[in-house]
Amino acid sequence: MILVVGATGDLGGRVARLLRSDGQDVRCLVRRHSDDAGLRGIGADIARGDLTEPATLAAACQGVDTVIATATAITRRLAGTYPATIRSADEDGTRSLVDAAEAAGVRRFVYISFAGADAGIGTPLERAKIATEKHLANSVMQTVIARSDAFQEVHLSPMARFDIAAGKVSVIGRGDTGRRWVAIEDVAALLAALALEPNPPALLEFGGPEPLTKNEAIAIAEDLTGRRMKVQRMPRLVARVASRLLGRRNDALASVFGAGVHQDTCEATWDDRPLRQRGINPRSASDFLREQASQARNSS
Numbered sequence: 001m002i003l004v005v006g007a008t009g010d011l012g013g014r015v016a017r018l019l020r021s022d023g024q025d026v027r028c029l030v031r032r033h034s035d036d037a038g039l040r041g042i043g044a045d046i047a048r049g050d051l052t053e054p055a056t057l058a059a060a061c062q063g064v065d066t067v068i069a070t071a072t073a074i075t076r077r078l079a080g081t082y083p084a085t086i087r088s089a090d091e092d093g094t095r096s097l098v099d100a101a102e103a104a105g106v107r108r109f110v111y112i113s114f115a116g117a118d119a120g121i122g123t124p125l126e127r128a129k130i131a132t133e134k135h136l137a138n139s140v141m142q143t144v145i146a147r148s149d150a151f152q153e154v155h156l157s158p159m160a161r162f163d164i165a166a167g168k169v170s171v172i173g174r175g176d177t178g179r180r181w182v183a184i185e186d187v188a189a190l191l192a193a194l195a196l197e198p199n200p201p202a203l204l205e206f207g208g209p210e211p212l213t214k215n216e217a218i219a220i221a222e223d224l225t226g227r228r229m230k231v232q233r234m235p236r237l238v239a240r241v242a243s244r245l246l247g248r249r250n251d252a253l254a255s256v257f258g259a260g261v262h263q264d265t266c267e268a269t270w271d272d273r274p275l276r277q278r279g280i281n282p283r284s285a286s287d288f289l290r291e292q293a294s295q296a297r298n299s300s
């Protein structure tokens with residue numbers, strides 16, 4: 001049995017679907033009021049629980065061989081409807097999950113972190129990721145930390161103000177740092193593979209096939225649409241200060257500004273080998289932009 005924690009989310013949902021279509025037994029930890037219909041529909045077992053309620057985690061881990069943890073509070077915090085903080089869910093909650101898994105005799109724990117997580121930007125999300133990585137390092141379980149570069153569907157989309165349809169982009173910093181934006185489906189395929197392969201590595205850092213700066217992504221978008229994008233730039237220093245000032249008051253927004261600084265200062269030293277080695281043929285960022293531009297054309 002594989003327990004997916006975060007399966008009502010984008011990444012975790014894809015992981016659960018991939019594992020089910022491979023015939024694996026999957027259980028999903030789902031918060032009390034969250035909709036589990038889609039997960040039931042694929043034949044997943046549901047355990048009601050919450051990272052911030054340690055008592056619910058023991059039952060979810062019973063009879064589980066492998067845990068895959070993708071849950072995060074950040075998106076729900078940004079939507080403004082979520083009471084738990086990144087500290088209580090991502091950091092303390094994931095620690096409780098690791099402890100519950102260990103106590104239940106779980107053999108393997110696969111955790112999604114982000115590439116360059118040790119860059120020292122100091123955001124709440126970074127602190128949670130590093131704290132979890134350290135806690136896992138001391139675990140008796142076989143632990144796998146998959147550090148992914150930024151997701152194309154988040155950071156090259158309107159969600160992160162890269163809006164091809166509206167012709168508008170916001171960039172933190174100079175925009176000339178090469179990143180390997182990766183497709184969420186490719187990350188999901190990697191996590192599913194790491195749950196099942198005989199001897200997974202303890203740590204992997206990876207991204208998509210194509211190193212691309214934000215400025216290059218803008219140039220590609222302009223080429224594809226045949227019009228200039230309106231680019232709004234926030235200096236790195238302003239984003240750094242905003243991230244620090246927001247701190248605990250708005251942990252999600254502080255983490256978003258920090259992520260922007262990270263993406264503008266931390267050049268990708270990783271590549272797509274961890275994906276290709278597992279037979280995954282990752283989508284390039286250019287292909288993703290091409291799809292976005294074509295959707296924008298069709299809807300106009």
Ligand SMILES: NC(=O)c1ccc[n+]([C@@H]2O[C@H](COP(=O)([O-])OP(=O)(O)OC[C@H]3O[C@@H](n4cnc5c(N)ncnc54)[C@H](OP(=O)(O)O)[C@@H]3O)[C@@H](O)[C@H]2O)c1
Nearest residue numbers: 006008009010011012031034050051071072075114150151
């Ligand atoms: N975005 C990027 O560029 C990037 C890059 C590298 C790594 N990552 C990592 O990838 C993961 C993102 O996954 P995603 O896209 O699937 O996120 P998502 O769509 O925001 O989903 C978050 C999931 O976490 C669950 N969750 C939140 N708080 C919880 C709690 N207290 N107890 C139990 N479950 C809880 C949510 O459940 P509800 O539906 O009930 O709210 C949902 O299932 C994160 O760990 C993130 O740090 C992201």
